Amino acid sequence: MIKNTVVGYPRIGEQRELKKALELFWNKEIDFKQLEEKAKELKQRHWNYQKSSGIELISTNDFSYYDNILDTSILLGAIPKRFKDLEKEELYFAMARGNKDAVAMEMTKWFNTNYHYIVPELSIEDEYKLNSSKIKKEYQEAKQLGIKTKINLIGPLTYLSLAKRVDGGDCIELLNKIKPLYEELLKEISTYEDEVFVQIDEPIFATDKGAILLNLLKNTYDDFCQISPNIKIIVTTYFDHSIEATKVLVHTPIYGIGLDFIAGIENLQSLEFIEKSDKKLFAGVVNGRNIWKNDLEKTIITLTNISNFIKKDNIVISTSCSLLHVPYTLKYEEKLDLEIKSWLSFANEKLEEINILSKIFFCQNLNVNDKKKIKENKEIQRNRRNSNKIHDKDTQNRIKNNSKFSRTEPFEERIKIQKEILKYPELTTTTIGSFPQTPEIRKARREYKNGSIGKDSYEKEMKEYIDYSIKVQEEVGLDILVHGEPERNDMVEYFGEQLKGYGFSQNGWVQSYGSRCVKPPFIYGDISRPKPMTVEWLKYAQSKTSKVVKGMLTGPVTILNWSFVRDDKEKSEVASQIALAISDEIDDLQNSGIKIIQVDEAAFKEGYPLRNEKRINYEKWALESFKLAVSSAKAKTQIHTHMCYSDFNDIIKTIEDMDADVISIETARSGNKLLKIFAKVGYKQEVGPGVYDIHSPRIPSVEEIEEQIKLLLEVLPKKQLWINPDCGLKTRKWEEVIPSLKNMVVAVNKIRQERG
Ligand code: GLN
Numbered sequence: 001m002i003k004n005t006v007v008g009y010p011r012i013g014e015q016r017e018l019k020k021a022l023e024l025f026w027n028k029e030i031d032f033k034q035l036e037e038k039a040k041e042l043k044q045r046h047w048n049y050q051k052s053s054g055i056e057l058i059s060t061n062d063f064s065y066y067d068n069i070l071d072t073s074i075l076l077g078a079i080p081k082r083f084k085d086l087e088k089e090e091l092y093f094a095m096a097r098g099n100k101d102a103v104a105m106e107m108t109k110w111f112n113t114n115y116h117y118i119v120p121e122l123s124i125e126d127e128y129k130l131n132s133s134k135i136k137k138e139y140q141e142a143k144q145l146g147i148k149t150k151i152n153l154i155g156p157l158t159y160l161s162l163a164k165r166v167d168g169g170d171c172i173e174l175l176n177k178i179k180p181l182y183e184e185l186l187k188e189i190s191t192y193e194d195e196v197f198v199q200i201d202e203p204i205f206a207t208d209k210g211a212i213l214l215n216l217l218k219n220t221y222d223d224f225c226q227i228s229p230n231i232k233i234i235v236t237t238y239f240d241h242s243i244e245a246t247k248v249l250v251h252t253p254i255y256g257i258g259l260d261f262i263a264g265i266e267n268l269q270s271l272e273f274i275e276k277s278d279k280k281l282f283a284g285v286v287n288g289r290n291i292w293k294n295d296l297e298k299t300i301i302t303l304t305n306i307s308n309f310i311k312k313d314n315i316v317i318s319t320s321c322s323l324l325h326v327p328y329t330l331k332y333e334e335k336l337d338l339e340i341k342s343w344l345s346f347a348n349e350k351l352e353e354i355n356i357l358s359k360i361f362f363c364q365n366l367n368v369n370d371k372k373k374i375k376e377n378k379e380i381q382r383n384r385r386n387s388n389k390i391h392d393k394d395t396q397n398r399i400k401n402n403s404k405f406s407r408t409e410p411f412e413e414r415i416k417i418q419k420e421i422l423k424y425p426e427l428t429t430t431t432i433g434s435f436p437q438t439p440e441i442r443k444a445r446r447e448y449k450n451g452s453i454g455k456d457s458y459e460k461e462m463k464e465y466i467d468y469s470i471k472v473q474e475e476v477g478l479d480i481l482v483h484g485e486p487e488r489n490d491m492v493e494y495f496g497e498q499l500k501g502y503g504f505s506q507n508g509w510v511q512s513y514g515s516r517c518v519k520p521p522f523i524y525g526d527i528s529r530p531k532p533m534t535v536e537w538l539k540y541a542q543s544k545t546s547k548v549v550k551g552m553l554t555g556p557v558t559i560l561n562w563s564f565v566r567d568d569k570e571k572s573e574v575a576s577q578i579a580l581a582i583s584d585e586i587d588d589l590q591n592s593g594i595k596i597i598q599v600d601e602a603a604f605k606e607g608y609p610l611r612n613e614k615r616i617n618y619e620k621w622a623l624e625s626f627k628l629a630v631s632s633a634k635a636k637t638q639i640h641t642h643m644c645y646s647d648f649n650d651i652i653k654t655i656e657d658m659d660a661d662v663i664s665i666e667t668a669r670s671g672n673k674l675l676k677i678f679a680k681v682g683y684k685q686e687v688g689p690g691v692y693d694i695h696s697p698r699i700p701s702v703e704e705i706e707e708q709i710k711l712l713l714e715v716l717p718k719k720q721l722w723i724n725p726d727c728g729l730k731t732r733k734w735e736e737v738i739p740s741l742k743n744m745v746v747a748v749n750k751i752r753q754e755r756g
């Protein structure tokens with residue numbers, strides 16, 4: 001009887017070994033064989049580690065060189081035409097990253113996580129063909145170590161739902177081409193052994209999109225189960241509840257159902273159906289999306305509730321989703337405050353939790369060590385609840401007594417005052433905030449951090465950069481300037497480091513895409529701002545020019561969405577605390593003579609819940625916290641916001657309600673198509689649609705930008721339009737930035753002349 005499992009395990013390596021090996025391979029410093037060897041070593045280490053931690057059912061095919069959706073495309077032979085001449089690793093990495101002849105496939109967010117997958121490109125005329133070598137190889141590799149694994153697959157319905165059709169039409173129409181390949185695969189897998197577990201992930205059913213696929217779900221899994229009695233299929237969903245799908249799946253002959261009881265606690269309502277069907281329930285009770293130590297006592301209560309419906313023999317303890325979304329281990333965290341560290345749990349520590357939970361729940365003999373751990377867990381939970389590191393009376397009182405929730409004057413009134421003071425022309429030119437992160441400023445930041453240079457030399461370096469960027473902007477002829485953000489490593493980390501209640505790991509890397517990892521900070525306690533965070537830099541920049549310098553802050557929703565958030569408070573309350581800190585910063589900035597302040601909300605949209613039923617709540621607190629953050633701005637202070645996407649169709653009303661005076665958005669790659677929604681709803685605030693794409697080193701020509709501006713003018717009047725690049729310029733080089741901005745200004749001047 002299997003008692004526990006893990007949905008999936010991270011693959012990048014606890015010291016990012018895979019990242020490093022990949023980059024060496026891409027730089028041609030090692031060959032593919034060496035890369036493969038590194039990968040094999042990592043896989044083995046990961047399997048062995050899970051085994052020694054007491055995990056009974058371990059996954060294979062959760063490894064990937066780049067992305068497991070891309071692996072699925074390879075599995076199915078879904079190769080876009082432009083890559084047809086390539087094969088093996090050359091093909092694989094060209095699909096992911098492009099090569100000199102072909103652009104890379106598109107990449108997008110994996111549900112509401114910060115992981116990105118490679119979007120499959122499908123077409124009705126393409127022939128698909130099974131290529132199962134990776135799956136077999138990994139299964140055998142593990143078997144050789146004496147580890148019998150479950151094989152992880154992305155389900156066909158989820159795969160198709162996330163794909164795009166290059167010939168137009170709906171991907172689901174291609175199910176009859178894809179499904180036979182899955183059947184062929186299952187048939188092959190059934191020959192591996194007398195009994196093989198296959199976990200098929202169908203997270204699309206945790207979203208509202210699943211509703212129209214329920215019929216197909218039944219047919220597909222009925223058919224899959226016919227292939228061979230050797231195969232035990234576990235259909236797994238995560239990131240929200242999947243009640244509708246569960247009600248369907250219980251009527252198919254699958255072996256088990258995997259459910260997320262953290263993000264989808266509503267799944268408890270499915271228990272009665274599962275119970276009747278006598279299926280195994282893979283109960284996701286250890287959070288795969290957050291880094292807090294599991295409260296064992298609470299989880300045992302949840303499991304006991306579950307066992308009121310489902311007999312214990314049918315319960316398998318699991319993680320809520322793959323552990324891909326959390327860092328590896330606390331082992332290398334030497335600088336963390338010990339008390340705070342004791343509250344945390346990364347992937348490897350979560351394995352231990354799974355193990356001990358299954359011992360407690362299934363009443364196995366607990367040894368002295370286990371008993372000690374249980375006792376310790378209880379103490380830690382108590383300590384965390386009562387710790388003065390978490391509770392800050394001042395912050396709590398401020399939230400309680402706050403009476404100003406948004407700006408006082410309406411937009412129409414504000415904009416009049418602002419225009420009088422700021423006197424900016426029509427089609428005002430500006431940028432989104434950051435300028436190239438040069439090796440020199442990175443080095444200065446690093447050396448200041450590790451103490452090898454002092455504050456004076458650090459500040460000198462930063463100020464020189466600011467001087468230079470102001471000079472560049474004046475020479476180029478931009479209207480509204482920025483300081484360039486040289487002091488910031490990252491738009492969330494920079495603020496997190498200066499806020500009380502925020503923690504940082506040294507080695508808490510999480511894969512974002514391919515070899516790229518991020519190290520999200522975490523919020524453990526009540527948030528406050530001990531002192532101004534940006535004022536000195538902005539004051540300095542403003543002192544260097546007679547033009548207006550725009551201050552730059554990250555908004556509360558983005559700060560929250562890009563951090564691991566404490567789980568003992570509602571997100572809405574945490575967001576309000578951050579918002580108040582930002583509002584203090586705005587007040588200090590405006591009192592120091594900064595007349596325009598941009599509050600970036602790059603992650604506003606990605607925080608949207610997967611389920612519509614939860615959307616209203618999110619929109620409410622996200623909107624309220626943005627408004628609270630800018631509530632301190634006087635009428636004369638112009639508030640900008642920036643969002644790194646452009647598809648506003650379904651949230652335009654919320655965006656308008658944010659009530660920023662100016663919003664800059666990404667539109668360069670879509671002409672004016674995405675701007676139309678602003679005109680359609682009669683959006684009254686000002687808008688800066690990006691006129692060129694900053695994601696590539698290409699320098700846009702004057703004509704091109706002119707063309708782009710003319711398209712924008714077809715949709716919105718020029719008095720409502722600002723002109724700027726798509727996003728911040730920190731990933732570009734000065735040699736690219738300067739001519740691009742020059743061309744932008746020339747294009748604007750030409751249009752101003754032509755059109756009066
Ligand atoms: N001000 C930030 C920058 O220019 C905004 C970046 C973002 O929203 N992604 O880099």
Ligand code: ZN
Pocket residue numbers: 432602642643644645726727728
């Ligand atoms: Zn952006």
